[in-house]
Amino acid sequence: MPEGHTLHRLARDQRKDLRGHKVSVSSPQGRFADSAALLDGHIVERVDAYGKHLFIRFDSGDILHVHLGLIGKFGRQPSPPDDPVGIVRLRIEGPNATWDLRGPTVCRIIDPLEAKRVVAALGPDPLRRGADRDRFVDKVLRSPKPIGALLLDQSVIAGIGNVFRAEVLHVLGVHPATPGDQLDRATVEAIWETLARWLRDGVRRNRIVTNTLADPLHVYHRDVCGNCGAPTVALEIGGRRIDVCPMCQPAPL
DNA sequence: CGATTATGATTAA
DNA sequence: TAATCCTAATCGC
Numbered sequence: 626m627p628e629g630h631t632l633h634r635l636a637r638d639q640r641k642d643l644r645g646h647k648v649s650v651s652s653p654q655g656r657f658a659d660s661a662a663l664l665d666g667h668i669v670e671r672v673d674a675y676g677k678h679l680f681i682r683f684d685s686g687d688i689l690h691v692h693l694g695l696i697g698k699f700g701r702q703p704s705p706p707d708d709p710v711g712i713v714r715l716r717i718e719g720p721n722a723t724w725d726l727r728g729p730t731v732c733r734i735i736d737p738l739e740a741k742r743v744v745a746a747l748g749p750d751p752l753r754r755g756a757d758r759d760r761f762v763d764k765v766l767r768s769p770k771p772i773g774a775l776l777l778d779q780s781v782i783a784g785i786g787n788v789f790r791a792e793v794l795h796v797l798g799v800h801p802a803t804p805g806d807q808l809d810r811a812t813v814e815a816i817w818e819t820l821a822r823w824l825r826d827g828v829r830r831n832r833i834v835t836n837t838l839a840d841p842l843h844v845y846h847r848d849v850c851g852n853c854g855a856p857t858v859a860l861e862i863g864g865r866r867i868d869v870c871p872m873c874q875p876a877p878l
Numbered sequence: 879c880g881a882t883t884a885t886g887a888t889t890a891a
Numbered sequence: 892t893a894a895t896c897c898t899a900a901t902c903g904c
Contacts, residue, residue, distance in 0.1 A: 695886040728898040
């Protein structure tokens with residue numbers, strides 16, 4: 626589930642459910658029990674997403690920092706909640722809704738300074754107001770690394786994952802092995818604008834929306850290209866698998 | 879019913 | 892590059 630849109634939508638939903646409310650915090654699994662006890666009974670002041678990171682700030686000054694990683698999930702149910710099912714690291718029970726967290730890569734309490742450090746390490750997030758597009762564009766245009774790797778690098782652009790990367794390069798006809806410094810400025814700007822639009826749609830729909838609603842994925846995990854019907858090819862770039870259409874995305878020279 | 883897989887990222891080698 | 896962490900759903904036998 627989790628690319629940037631997932632976390633921004635989560636922030637929005639949790640803000641609505643929890644902000645201004647005193648919450649019960651627990652760790653049914655036990656692994657987060659000591660920290661949960663510190664947050665228990667406090668009021669949620671704000672919920673923010675930056676890239677794939679989620680920050681929930683309490684009136685105690687503590688900030689809960691969550692990163693879902695590959696398999697983490699936040700689930701919602703109306704309060705009062707049912708007994709936890711499976712392995713629930715963290716449960717936040719508000720008056721109207723209860724949120725259960727499973728399988729996160731990061732779940733910890735930090736202070737505002739550390740939160741600032743986490744955000745400072747990230748590149749611009751197209752979903753944040755005032756995001757600096759040119760910072761992204763300039764970084765790509767100056768890098769010899771493949772664009773397929775740069776898009777997964779959260780210090781270059783925050784919130785992009787394996788699905789958006791595959792689809793944006795496909796729709797723009799860019800081969801993922803193309804070095805950033807060989808791309809046109811206009812192309813890199815188009816990558817940003819396309820991702821920004823898709824991420825916003827993703828928040829709105831609460832799922833990945835790319836090309837069209839009915840047929841969002843044209844290459845990602847597809848045997849044939851959704852555009853031209855040619856068989857796709859799986860490559861490994863930036864340490865992750867990426868599918869490419871050899872017709873729509875000719876290899877760089 | 880074990881193996882594999884998943885929209886992630888860090889650490890070690 | 893490989894190993895590692897985290898959980899649940901799906902796949903193959």
